[in-house]
Amino acid sequence: MARRRGVEDPNWRSDPCVYLLPPWCQRPLCLCGDRCQLMASRNPDIRGRRFFRCPNYVRETRTTACAYIEWVDTENPVLDLTTCLQESHWYFASESTEQYLQRKAAYKRQCREQQSDWRVLTIALPPWEARPRCRCGDRCQVLRSINPTTLGRRFFVCPNILDDDFMEPPRRCQYREWIDIRRVLTPPSRVVQLELPEQYRVTKTRFERGEGSSRRDYDRPI
Known part of the structure:
Protein backbone atom coordinates (compact mmCIF):
# COMPACT_ATOMS: atom_id res chain seq x y z
CA MET A 1 0.00 0.00 0.00
CA ALA A 2 1.47 3.34 -1.05
CA ARG A 3 2.05 5.98 1.59
CA ARG A 4 0.25 9.27 1.30
CA ARG A 5 2.21 11.58 -0.95
CA GLY A 6 3.14 15.14 -0.14
CA VAL A 7 2.74 14.81 3.64
CA GLU A 8 5.21 15.77 6.34
CA ASP A 9 6.94 12.71 7.75
CA PRO A 10 9.87 12.44 10.23
CA ASN A 11 11.28 9.67 7.98
CA TRP A 12 11.15 11.80 4.85
CA ARG A 13 14.85 11.16 4.09
CA SER A 14 14.41 7.39 3.88
CA ASP A 15 13.32 7.01 0.25
CA PRO A 16 13.97 9.69 -2.42
CA CYS A 17 11.39 8.07 -4.71
CA VAL A 18 8.55 8.66 -2.25
CA TYR A 19 7.14 12.18 -2.17
CA LEU A 20 7.45 12.90 1.57
CA LEU A 21 8.32 16.28 3.06
CA PRO A 22 10.26 17.25 6.19
CA PRO A 23 8.48 18.69 9.24
CA TRP A 24 8.65 22.47 8.98
CA CYS A 25 11.13 22.95 11.81
CA GLN A 26 13.56 20.46 10.24
CA ARG A 27 14.03 22.64 7.17
CA PRO A 28 17.25 24.69 7.25
CA LEU A 29 17.18 28.47 7.12
CA CYS A 30 18.40 30.14 3.94
CA LEU A 31 20.51 33.32 4.05
CA CYS A 32 17.29 35.39 3.93
CA GLY A 33 16.23 33.76 7.20
CA ASP A 34 13.34 31.76 5.71
CA ARG A 35 12.73 28.02 5.87
CA CYS A 36 13.93 26.36 2.68
CA GLN A 37 11.91 24.80 -0.14
CA LEU A 38 12.63 21.14 -1.01
CA MET A 39 13.55 20.61 -4.64
CA ALA A 40 14.80 17.81 -6.91
CA SER A 41 17.49 18.24 -9.53
CA ARG A 42 16.49 18.04 -13.21
CA ASN A 43 20.09 17.83 -14.36
CA PRO A 44 20.42 14.52 -16.30
CA ASP A 45 23.61 13.60 -14.41
CA ILE A 46 22.04 13.95 -10.96
CA ARG A 47 18.35 13.73 -11.78
CA GLY A 48 16.08 13.27 -8.78
CA ARG A 49 18.70 14.20 -6.21
CA ARG A 50 16.99 16.35 -3.56
CA PHE A 51 18.23 19.67 -2.19
CA PHE A 52 17.04 22.62 -0.13
CA ARG A 53 17.06 26.07 -1.68
CA CYS A 54 15.97 29.62 -0.85
CA PRO A 55 12.17 29.81 -1.34
CA ASN A 56 12.19 33.40 -2.57
CA TYR A 57 12.18 32.96 -6.33
CA VAL A 58 12.39 36.10 -8.48
CA ARG A 59 10.63 35.44 -11.79
CA GLU A 60 12.16 38.44 -13.57
CA THR A 61 15.72 37.20 -13.06
CA ARG A 62 14.87 33.49 -12.73
CA THR A 63 17.00 33.33 -9.62
CA THR A 64 16.39 33.08 -5.89
CA ALA A 65 16.89 36.00 -3.50
CA CYS A 66 19.94 34.29 -2.00
CA ALA A 67 22.23 31.56 -3.30
CA TYR A 68 21.64 29.13 -0.43
CA ILE A 69 21.64 25.44 -1.45
CA GLU A 70 22.01 22.38 0.77
CA TRP A 71 22.02 18.90 -0.71
CA VAL A 72 19.91 16.21 0.96
CA ASP A 73 21.04 13.26 -1.16
CA THR A 74 24.76 12.68 -1.66
CA GLU A 75 24.18 10.02 -4.33
CA ASN A 76 21.80 9.62 -7.22
CA PRO A 77 18.55 7.89 -6.20
CA VAL A 78 18.39 4.15 -6.85
CA LEU A 79 15.03 3.53 -8.45
CA ASP A 80 12.88 0.70 -7.15
CA LEU A 81 10.35 -0.46 -9.76
CA THR A 82 7.69 -1.44 -7.20
CA THR A 83 7.93 1.88 -5.37
CA CYS A 84 7.87 3.85 -8.60
CA LEU A 85 4.74 2.06 -9.81
CA GLN A 86 3.02 2.62 -6.47
CA GLU A 87 3.90 6.31 -6.46
CA SER A 88 3.07 6.69 -10.20
CA HIS A 89 6.28 8.58 -10.92
CA TRP A 90 9.97 7.82 -11.30
CA TYR A 91 11.65 10.57 -9.34
CA PHE A 92 10.92 12.80 -6.38
CA ALA A 93 8.78 15.78 -7.42
CA SER A 94 9.97 19.23 -6.39
CA GLU A 95 7.80 21.07 -3.91
CA SER A 96 5.84 23.73 -5.78
CA THR A 97 5.69 27.33 -4.57
CA GLU A 98 1.98 26.90 -3.85
CA GLN A 99 2.63 23.81 -1.72
CA TYR A 100 5.44 25.59 0.12
CA LEU A 101 3.26 28.61 0.90
CA GLN A 102 0.43 26.38 2.12
CA ARG A 103 2.76 24.70 4.61
CA LYS A 104 4.18 28.05 5.65
CA ALA A 105 0.68 29.41 6.33
CA ALA A 106 -0.30 26.26 8.24
CA TYR A 107 2.77 26.61 10.46
CA LYS A 108 2.02 30.28 11.15
CA ARG A 109 -1.56 29.39 12.15
CA GLN A 110 -0.23 26.74 14.49
CA CYS A 111 2.17 29.27 16.05
CA ARG A 112 -0.62 31.79 16.63
CA GLU A 113 -2.76 29.14 18.29
CA GLN A 114 0.11 28.16 20.55
Whole structure:
Protein backbone atom coordinates (compact mmCIF):
# COMPACT_ATOMS: atom_id res chain seq x y z
CA MET A 1 0.00 0.00 0.00
CA ALA A 2 1.47 3.34 -1.05
CA ARG A 3 2.05 5.98 1.59
CA ARG A 4 0.25 9.27 1.30
CA ARG A 5 2.21 11.58 -0.95
CA GLY A 6 3.14 15.14 -0.14
CA VAL A 7 2.74 14.81 3.64
CA GLU A 8 5.21 15.77 6.34
CA ASP A 9 6.94 12.71 7.75
CA PRO A 10 9.87 12.44 10.23
CA ASN A 11 11.28 9.67 7.98
CA TRP A 12 11.15 11.80 4.85
CA ARG A 13 14.85 11.16 4.09
CA SER A 14 14.41 7.39 3.88
CA ASP A 15 13.32 7.01 0.25
CA PRO A 16 13.97 9.69 -2.42
CA CYS A 17 11.39 8.07 -4.71
CA VAL A 18 8.55 8.66 -2.25
CA TYR A 19 7.14 12.18 -2.17
CA LEU A 20 7.45 12.90 1.57
CA LEU A 21 8.32 16.28 3.06
CA PRO A 22 10.26 17.25 6.19
CA PRO A 23 8.48 18.69 9.24
CA TRP A 24 8.65 22.47 8.98
CA CYS A 25 11.13 22.95 11.81
CA GLN A 26 13.56 20.46 10.24
CA ARG A 27 14.03 22.64 7.17
CA PRO A 28 17.25 24.69 7.25
CA LEU A 29 17.18 28.47 7.12
CA CYS A 30 18.40 30.14 3.94
CA LEU A 31 20.51 33.32 4.05
CA CYS A 32 17.29 35.39 3.93
CA GLY A 33 16.23 33.76 7.20
CA ASP A 34 13.34 31.76 5.71
CA ARG A 35 12.73 28.02 5.87
CA CYS A 36 13.93 26.36 2.68
CA GLN A 37 11.91 24.80 -0.14
CA LEU A 38 12.63 21.14 -1.01
CA MET A 39 13.55 20.61 -4.64
CA ALA A 40 14.80 17.81 -6.91
CA SER A 41 17.49 18.24 -9.53
CA ARG A 42 16.49 18.04 -13.21
CA ASN A 43 20.09 17.83 -14.36
CA PRO A 44 20.42 14.52 -16.30
CA ASP A 45 23.61 13.60 -14.41
CA ILE A 46 22.04 13.95 -10.96
CA ARG A 47 18.35 13.73 -11.78
CA GLY A 48 16.08 13.27 -8.78
CA ARG A 49 18.70 14.20 -6.21
CA ARG A 50 16.99 16.35 -3.56
CA PHE A 51 18.23 19.67 -2.19
CA PHE A 52 17.04 22.62 -0.13
CA ARG A 53 17.06 26.07 -1.68
CA CYS A 54 15.97 29.62 -0.85
CA PRO A 55 12.17 29.81 -1.34
CA ASN A 56 12.19 33.40 -2.57
CA TYR A 57 12.18 32.96 -6.33
CA VAL A 58 12.39 36.10 -8.48
CA ARG A 59 10.63 35.44 -11.79
CA GLU A 60 12.16 38.44 -13.57
CA THR A 61 15.72 37.20 -13.06
CA ARG A 62 14.87 33.49 -12.73
CA THR A 63 17.00 33.33 -9.62
CA THR A 64 16.39 33.08 -5.89
CA ALA A 65 16.89 36.00 -3.50
CA CYS A 66 19.94 34.29 -2.00
CA ALA A 67 22.23 31.56 -3.30
CA TYR A 68 21.64 29.13 -0.43
CA ILE A 69 21.64 25.44 -1.45
CA GLU A 70 22.01 22.38 0.77
CA TRP A 71 22.02 18.90 -0.71
CA VAL A 72 19.91 16.21 0.96
CA ASP A 73 21.04 13.26 -1.16
CA THR A 74 24.76 12.68 -1.66
CA GLU A 75 24.18 10.02 -4.33
CA ASN A 76 21.80 9.62 -7.22
CA PRO A 77 18.55 7.89 -6.20
CA VAL A 78 18.39 4.15 -6.85
CA LEU A 79 15.03 3.53 -8.45
CA ASP A 80 12.88 0.70 -7.15
CA LEU A 81 10.35 -0.46 -9.76
CA THR A 82 7.69 -1.44 -7.20
CA THR A 83 7.93 1.88 -5.37
CA CYS A 84 7.87 3.85 -8.60
CA LEU A 85 4.74 2.06 -9.81
CA GLN A 86 3.02 2.62 -6.47
CA GLU A 87 3.90 6.31 -6.46
CA SER A 88 3.07 6.69 -10.20
CA HIS A 89 6.28 8.58 -10.92
CA TRP A 90 9.97 7.82 -11.30
CA TYR A 91 11.65 10.57 -9.34
CA PHE A 92 10.92 12.80 -6.38
CA ALA A 93 8.78 15.78 -7.42
CA SER A 94 9.97 19.23 -6.39
CA GLU A 95 7.80 21.07 -3.91
CA SER A 96 5.84 23.73 -5.78
CA THR A 97 5.69 27.33 -4.57
CA GLU A 98 1.98 26.90 -3.85
CA GLN A 99 2.63 23.81 -1.72
CA TYR A 100 5.44 25.59 0.12
CA LEU A 101 3.26 28.61 0.90
CA GLN A 102 0.43 26.38 2.12
CA ARG A 103 2.76 24.70 4.61
CA LYS A 104 4.18 28.05 5.65
CA ALA A 105 0.68 29.41 6.33
CA ALA A 106 -0.30 26.26 8.24
CA TYR A 107 2.77 26.61 10.46
CA LYS A 108 2.02 30.28 11.15
CA ARG A 109 -1.56 29.39 12.15
CA GLN A 110 -0.23 26.74 14.49
CA CYS A 111 2.17 29.27 16.05
CA ARG A 112 -0.62 31.79 16.63
CA GLU A 113 -2.76 29.14 18.29
CA GLN A 114 0.11 28.16 20.55
CA GLN A 115 1.21 31.66 21.50
CA SER A 116 -1.34 32.26 24.23
CA ASP A 117 -0.50 28.90 25.80
CA TRP A 118 3.28 28.94 25.39
CA ARG A 119 3.85 28.26 29.10
CA VAL A 120 1.69 25.14 28.93
CA LEU A 121 2.56 23.79 25.49
CA THR A 122 6.03 22.30 25.71
CA ILE A 123 6.59 22.63 21.94
CA ALA A 124 5.88 26.38 21.87
CA LEU A 125 8.23 29.38 21.91
CA PRO A 126 7.30 32.53 23.83
CA PRO A 127 6.75 35.88 22.07
CA TRP A 128 9.77 38.17 22.10
CA GLU A 129 8.51 40.61 24.78
CA ALA A 130 7.67 37.73 27.13
CA ARG A 131 11.31 36.66 27.33
CA PRO A 132 13.22 37.90 30.37
CA ARG A 133 16.51 39.73 29.95
CA CYS A 134 19.69 38.01 31.04
CA ARG A 135 22.37 39.82 33.07
CA CYS A 136 23.92 41.01 29.79
CA GLY A 137 20.70 42.89 29.05
CA ASP A 138 19.64 40.71 26.10
CA ARG A 139 16.38 38.84 25.60
CA CYS A 140 16.90 35.19 26.45
CA GLN A 141 17.16 32.23 24.11
CA VAL A 142 14.95 29.19 24.77
CA LEU A 143 16.63 25.79 25.14
CA ARG A 144 15.60 22.28 26.17
CA SER A 145 17.49 20.46 28.91
CA ILE A 146 19.58 17.44 27.94
CA ASN A 147 20.13 16.41 31.58
CA PRO A 148 18.44 13.01 32.24
CA THR A 149 16.71 14.30 35.39
CA THR A 150 15.22 17.35 33.61
CA LEU A 151 15.13 15.96 30.07
CA GLY A 152 13.27 18.12 27.56
CA ARG A 153 12.31 20.89 30.00
CA ARG A 154 12.43 24.34 28.43
CA PHE A 155 14.41 27.13 30.05
CA PHE A 156 15.55 30.68 29.33
CA VAL A 157 19.29 31.17 28.99
CA CYS A 158 21.75 33.94 28.09
CA PRO A 159 22.00 33.94 24.26
CA ASN A 160 25.65 35.03 24.13
CA ILE A 161 27.74 31.93 23.40
CA LEU A 162 31.46 32.15 24.19
CA ASP A 163 32.59 28.87 22.61
CA ASP A 164 30.32 26.67 20.46
CA ASP A 165 32.64 23.65 20.48
CA PHE A 166 30.78 22.15 23.44
CA MET A 167 27.49 20.25 23.70
CA GLU A 168 26.46 22.80 26.34
CA PRO A 169 28.49 25.87 25.32
CA PRO A 170 29.49 28.41 27.99
CA ARG A 171 27.55 31.67 28.03
CA ARG A 172 28.64 35.22 28.81
CA CYS A 173 26.50 35.23 31.95
CA GLN A 174 25.04 32.39 33.99
CA TYR A 175 21.40 33.47 33.75
CA ARG A 176 18.95 30.57 33.61
CA GLU A 177 15.22 30.42 34.33
CA TRP A 178 13.03 27.34 34.00
CA ILE A 179 9.82 27.48 31.96
CA ASP A 180 8.62 23.90 32.49
CA ILE A 181 8.44 22.57 36.04
CA ARG A 182 8.34 18.88 35.11
CA ARG A 183 10.46 16.64 32.93
CA VAL A 184 8.99 16.57 29.41
CA LEU A 185 10.78 13.55 27.92
CA THR A 186 11.83 10.15 29.22
CA PRO A 187 15.30 8.71 28.48
CA PRO A 188 16.53 7.65 25.98
CA SER A 189 14.48 10.21 24.02
CA ARG A 190 16.41 12.49 21.69
CA VAL A 191 16.17 16.17 22.56
CA VAL A 192 15.31 18.42 19.60
CA GLN A 193 16.02 22.06 20.37
CA LEU A 194 13.16 24.46 19.63
CA GLU A 195 15.41 27.43 18.90
CA LEU A 196 18.90 27.23 17.43
CA PRO A 197 21.30 30.20 17.75
CA GLU A 198 20.77 31.25 14.12
CA GLN A 199 17.00 31.18 14.61
CA TYR A 200 17.35 33.37 17.70
CA ARG A 201 19.48 35.88 15.76
CA VAL A 202 16.95 36.12 12.93
CA THR A 203 14.07 36.70 15.36
CA LYS A 204 16.07 39.33 17.26
CA THR A 205 17.09 41.17 14.09
CA ARG A 206 13.56 41.33 12.75
CA PHE A 207 12.18 42.56 16.06
CA GLU A 208 14.85 45.28 16.29
CA ARG A 209 13.96 46.42 12.78
CA GLY A 210 10.37 46.83 13.90
CA GLU A 211 9.08 44.30 11.39
CA GLY A 212 5.65 43.69 12.84
CA SER A 213 4.31 42.93 16.29
CA SER A 214 5.53 40.34 18.74
CA ARG A 215 2.84 38.04 17.34
CA ARG A 216 4.54 38.12 13.95
CA ASP A 217 7.97 37.78 15.55
CA TYR A 218 6.76 34.64 17.25
CA ASP A 219 5.95 33.20 13.86
CA ARG A 220 9.47 33.73 12.60
CA PRO A 221 11.77 32.23 11.58
CA ILE A 222 9.52 30.26 9.26
